[in-house]
Amino acid sequence: MKTIRQKFEVQFTYSVSFTQGLFKPENNMLADVLQQDGRSGPRKALFVIDSGVAAAHPHLTEEIAAFTSKYKDVLWSVTAPLIIPGGEEAKNNPALLNKLLEAVNLHGICRHSYLIAIGGGALLDLAGFAAAIAHRGIRHIRIPTTVLSQNDSGVGVKNGINAFHKKNFLGTFAPPFAVINDSDFLLTLEERDWRSGISEAIKVALIKDAAFYQRIKQDAFRLVNRNMEAMQELIYRCAEMHVEHIGGRDPFETGSSRPLDFGHWGAHKLEQLTNYRLRHGEAVAIGIALDTTYAMLVGMLSPAEREDILNLLSDLSFELYVPELSMESEDNKLRILKGLTEFREHLGGELTIMLLSKIGKGIEVHQVNEHLMTQAVQLLQQWQHKRLRLHV
Ligand SMILES: NC(=O)c1ccc[n+]([C@@H]2O[C@H](COP(=O)([O-])OP(=O)(O)OC[C@H]3O[C@@H](n4cnc5c(N)ncnc54)[C@H](O)[C@@H]3O)[C@@H](O)[C@H]2O)c1
């Protein structure tokens, strides 16, 4: 018997840049980013825009046209930007993936061309997936336009669409060519989209950085009241922690440990159980509250710290209980608990979920007591009712 053993390493680098007015003629950030590829002559680019962004920024396509005309030596937009429905629809409707792939084919977008996507986390997930599978990977630049995509989903290496009623069932690990966060886009967000990404910042603060958690607490009022400076700081710190985390250990998640998925087993299942009525960030806030309550029940976390976390989430206007949490299946078990199996199947390996031993310190566990988790759901329901009574 003979074996040939193969081994090589591939290094990935990409920048996450922060700006305002990205498509203003005087802003050369995008041109600079493109020139990092070391090539000369105009690069072919296909722009894809989230329909929610296009509606809120009616002059965006004209701005892009003027911009590409000014920077024509660097960039050539092969056609008018493609407007694709934003929100979870982008990930639930397979026809949209096809539409993107057709455009890549029609306009001859090759592996040295760029797919430049502007939108929320869902649209970016779809565009990132299309970019990753067309020609086995074309260059992808993400321009995230929601808080959640600027501080979390848009800065990482994953993409995905939903299938078989499961979140992110189809997807790849594919680092982007670059990410550019333009805070001007945040000005047009609906209230809930301004807010929902804050839960991802609380998530990362809770498992890694108590000082950041305290900072979010101090800034809660400003954040709720749409103070841009406070939001820019939160996004920057959160994105920085994500980038550090991903680059640090296991970017393509080959092991079982996924600290950044704290609160996510429940969140993903709840998104599906609510038929995507909840935004990802809203579901994450509930997922965090649930796992925090469970951590208290198993004696890992003090009741005072649990109270502090639930209060902060509520102060940021997150609802911490929805009736779907208590939905049961035929065997009288909570349907949300199925999320644990689906989470394990999605990630592979041993079930690993993150809990907290204190604020700022995540701790992994490999088993969940379903009886106590059911009790955690009940406690959360009571907590939310009490809070509503106190705040009418
Ligand atoms: N790939 C990853 O690593 C990763 C990580 C976390 C979350 N996600 C995914 O991200 C998605 C959630 O992303 P999201 O919270 O950004 O929500 P979203 O993409 O669903 O967008 C929410 C709504 O905001 C609109 N919108 C976007 N930008 C806007 C703007 N600037 N002005 C006005 N409207 C705007 C969209 O059209 C949509 O209707 C989920 O599908 C989640 O699974 C992916």
Ligand SMILES: [Zn+2]
């Ligand atoms: Zn998330």
